[in-house]
Amino acid sequence: MEIIEKAALMQARALGLRRTGRRIGFVPTMGFLHEGHLSLVRIAKAASDVVVASIFVNPTQFGPNEDFESYPRDFDRDRQMCEGAGVNILFHPSVREIYAPDHSVFIEETALSKGLCGSSRPGHFRGVATVVAKLFNIVQPHLAVFGHKDAQQARVIRRLVRDLNFPVEIVVAPTVREPDGLAMSSRNARLSASERRDALCLSRALERARALYADGVRDADRIRRVLCDAIGEVRTAETDYVEIVDGETLNPVSEVNDTTLVALAVRIGRTRLIDNALLGPSS
Ligand code: AMP
Numbered sequence: 001m002e003i004i005e006k007a008a009l010m011q012a013r014a015l016g017l018r019r020t021g022r023r024i025g026f027v028p029t030m031g032f033l034h035e036g037h038l039s040l041v042r043i044a045k046a047a048s049d050v051v052v053a054s055i056f057v058n059p060t061q062f063g064p065n066e067d068f069e070s071y072p073r074d075f076d077r078d079r080q081m082c083e084g085a086g087v088n089i090l091f092h093p094s095v096r097e098i099y100a101p102d103h104s105v106f107i108e109e110t111a112l113s114k115g116l117c118g119s120s121r122p123g124h125f126r127g128v129a130t131v132v133a134k135l136f137n138i139v140q141p142h143l144a145v146f147g148h149k150d151a152q153q154a155r156v157i158r159r160l161v162r163d164l165n166f167p168v169e170i171v172v173a174p175t176v177r178e179p180d181g182l183a184m185s186s187r188n189a190r191l192s193a194s195e196r197r198d199a200l201c202l203s204r205a206l207e208r209a210r211a212l213y214a215d216g217v218r219d220a221d222r223i224r225r226v227l228c229d230a231i232g233e234v235r236t237a238e239t240d241y242v243e244i245v246d247g248e249t250l251n252p253v254s255e256v257n258d259t260t261l262v263a264l265a266v267r268i269g270r271t272r273l274i275d276n277a278l279l280g281p282s283s
Pocket of ligand 1 (some may be wrong): 028029030031035036037039040145146147148149150173174175176177183184185186
């Protein structure tokens with residue numbers, strides 16, 4: 001596996017691969033990898049000739065009081081995991097390599113990024129859209145794989161690609177969970193043993209919502225009450241949002257159907273976790 005730290009070198013390498021007809025699959029990450037990330041690598045591998053993964057904790061998507069500094073990092077472990085999963089090129093730039101000190105161009109998606117995490121994390125999706133556009137220009141992928149775990153992010157990126165005409169195919173992969181249901185996340189590493197147990201309220205809430213839907217309940221308020229109750233059972237859990245929205249537009253709905261997305265953000269102690277599920281059978 002090749003490790004590249006310079007943007008210009010990565011871009012030259014990618015352009016060279018494209019010239020020789022190689023199909024580039026790309027998996028952008030913030031590192032501290034887990035099985036969820038590796039599932040994206042496997043999908044990219046099956047659909048391309050060369051897999052590039054990036055590890056970059058992107059400062060512009062963190063608010064001033066968020067966890068940019070304390071975000072978990074372990075490059076050696078990530079490198080080994082990428083190598084084991086068959087990544088061909090690992091792009092690992094510094095912040096200075098990606099953002100010039102006087103960087104002044106940002107990309108803002110103005111509809112899908114307003115609600116959900118967009119309202120609790122102002123500026124978050126502006127940082128995400130900007131770094132993904134930059135990474136696409138540097139890595140020149142034919143295909144990029146993102147996780148449904150960050151469903152709103154996936155919607156914003158699809159819109160970015162459509163509205164700015166990026167020639168990149170976007171694949172959205174299912175959420176990988178721990179055996180007990182907890183969605184895998186780099187931030188899970190920060191949970192204490194008791195917080196780890198409490199964190200199960202997110203997936204439990206989603207399961208109860210899906211069970212109600214399977215029983216024929218279509219009223220969003222009733223499903224929301226069940227979600228809030230499931231989170232309320234855990235003393236340390238503090239709800240950031242519980243939303244029932246259309247999976248495409250991300251607008252709130254009053255009546256649910258197969259394409260409805262149930263999305264949660266909950267603080268367990270100092271750690272903010274998100275999870276979501278589509279109510280339909282595909283989820
Ligand atoms: P992150 O490193 O958290 O920025 O995530 C990098 C990519 O991995 C994003 O496309 C995420 O949606 C995806 N991802 C994170 N957690 C999971 C998971 N549990 N299952 C599948 N994909 C995931």
